Amino acid sequence: MSQPIVVGVDGSEHADRAVDWAATEANLRHRRLHIVHAVENWPYGAPLFAPAETIGLMSRVGRGVLVAVAERVREQWPDLEVSTALVSDDAPHALIEQTAGAFEVVVGHRGVGGFTGLMLGSVGLRMAARCTIPVVIVRGTADERGEVVVGLDLQKDADAILHYAFDAAALNGASLRVMHAWRVSQTLVEAGFAPDRDKAERVEREFLDRLAAAYAPWQAKYPQVDVVPEVVMAHPVTALSDASHAARLVVVGAHTRSWTAPRLGSAAHGAIHHAHCPVAVVPST
Structure with a gap:
């Protein structure tokens, strides 16, 4: 199907669990899995004020996160179509931008870097309140027989x-x-x-x-x-x-x-x- 399942990653354990949930879902639904990592300019606020070496380092780290996650997904779900995106923006805007035409978006309930923990004002809560497609927050432990x-x-x-x-x-x-x-x-x-x-x-x-x-x-x-x-x-x-x-x-x-x-x-x-x-x-x- 054309509508992908989008998942936000940041290299954290919680994001990895979100990826596993999203990949399982995409595989069951025969949908593409689209993996997104946001490179934020905070605390500089805008690229103009961020040192070039800092932006370059954050981008390299972000690309490394995407490559590692995509490789892990392809090893476990070899028939699953996978795409990635490195977006220079704050995490909620990055995810919303990447969800145009998507089936649903998946995030972990805690994280580091671009996708911070699911507490008041966090990415997961903000996505759930703003998104016009289903948002899945992966928290706790899903009972596979439940x-x-x-x-x-x-x-x-x-x-x-x-x-x-x-x-x-x-x-x-x-x-x-x-x-x-x-x-x-x-x-x-x-x-x-x-x-x-x-x-x-x-x-x-x-x-x-x-x-x-x-x-x-x-x-x-x-x-x-x-x-x-x-x-x-x-x-x-x-x-x-x-x-x-x-x-x-x-x-x-x-x-x-x-x-x-x-x-x-x-x-x-x-x-x-x-x-x-x-x-x-x-x-x-």
């Missing part, structure tokens, strides 16, 4: 998220856990309006019906995928984090848009930081 977990906000359009989740489950021969988490606000609890057992069960049944209606069209398109619906009375981040312990992938949505770019909601933001397996952030269509 299920795909998708968290749904039933008040938002979930078609793009469900499409990605069903496709990932079918691709890996995995079951799909479709989750919705809800909780009573602390204000209502303090005011004495917490639901009793009967009310909680009625709410759960209602949410299960709404979940089934949301994923039914995709279940029809992917009949081979075993779906496990689940409604949890908990904070969405807690529910997704707990489910991620035995999962191969967690899928969340970047629903809100500002101009043309998606923005992360609190559940997606929390999952990126706390999940115990790779997280795919899928923008709504």
Whole structure:
């Protein structure tokens, strides 16, 4: 297929794990793997102010990283088409530039150099918030026998998220856990309006019906995928984090848009930081 899978590298162990995940994905999907390394001019800010020998050294190191990664990928996946790019720019801009026409972009949750650790303000978080294609942050340990977990906000359009989740489950021969988490606000609890057992069960049944209606069209398109619906009375981040312990992938949505770019909601933001397996952030269509 023409749409490649893009992965950012910087020579770190975390980036190597991202490459392994991306290469496995590209091989399964019969897509080209495009490996990107960013050469930043920081702290100089612009090439004009960076010493020529520094720029030259950083470029040579970057080319060495790309060559080493590409060779390792070709040894392990000899039939996989691989391309590389050395980009002189800050890491988020470099990746976004290279993702034009791509299927998805993959980054490690921590790193060195151009691709820094996935903490607040980091490359992975910024990519997930700005990219208009799926972004996979490779963190934790994926259970190769585990299920795909998708968290749904039933008040938002979930078609793009469900499409990605069903496709990932079918691709890996995995079951799909479709989750919705809800909780009573602390204000209502303090005011004495917490639901009793009967009310909680009625709410759960209602949410299960709404979940089934949301994923039914995709279940029809992917009949081979075993779906496990689940409604949890908990904070969405807690529910997704707990489910991620035995999962191969967690899928969340970047629903809100500002101009043309998606923005992360609190559940997606929390999952990126706390999940115990790779997280795919899928923008709504």
